Amino acid sequence: MAKHDHHVHGSPDLKEAARDRLTGRGEQWTGMREAVFDALAGFDRPASAYDIAEAVSNAQGRRVAANSVYRILDLFVGTNLAMRVESANAYVANAHPGCLHDCIFLICDHCGQAKHLDDDSIADNVRKVAEKSGFAPSRPVIEVRGTCEDCN
Structure with a gap:
């Protein structure tokens, strides 16, 4: 994409x-x-x-x-x-329902906020790695847990 x-x-x-x-x-x-x-x-x-x-x-x-x-x-x-x-x-x-992207979420373990990022290069790399191992990915979902800027 x-x-x-x-x-x-x-x-x-x-x-x-x-x-x-x-x-x-x-x-x-x-x-x-x-x-x-x-x-x-x-x-x-x-x-x-x-x-x-x-x-x-x-x-x-x-x-x-x-x-x-x-x-x-x-x-x-x-x-x-x-x-x-x-x-x-x-x-x-979804703040932009007309655009299709794989989901990348940054989730705060303290306040529960989830920030959605669009970075197709990350999802594309996940797809490539999966395909190299013989897997056919349909919908990568990447979630990163940690502490948001407000709680940090």
């Missing part, structure tokens, strides 16, 4: 970009999907499906099941609206 600039969307723009990406993939932007995306985008750190279900339940004044949220999150990951932080079984909204 070539190096390029991203337009990092702010809150209203991000929701519009997410809706456009989802509908451009032939999916519907339903009220529940919008509520899940709003909740996900409202977290300042990776959020679990249970965190998101609770936020949506509170916003709507009715109970929303986590399994419904999981299905929507799977759709969001598949359409690049969200990224999964594997080690935390949690999700973050």
Whole structure:
């Protein structure tokens, strides 16, 4: 993947970009999907499906099941609206849903923040090493745990 600039969307723009990406993939932007995306985008750190279900339940004044949220999150990951932080079984909204990259996360063990980086050279090297060993990588996910700048 070539190096390029991203337009990092702010809150209203991000929701519009997410809706456009989802509908451009032939999916519907339903009220529940919008509520899940709003909740996900409202977290300042990776959020679990249970965190998101609770936020949506509170916003709507009715109970929303986590399994419904999981299905929507799977759709969001598949359409690049969200990224999964594997080690935390949690999700973050993708700030640039129109760009496809392998995930590189820097995760703070103190505050729980996860910073997403786009450096295709790192992921490309991981792919090459995997291929040399006879493995066909489909989706490298790189997570680096440590201490963020704020907690350091």
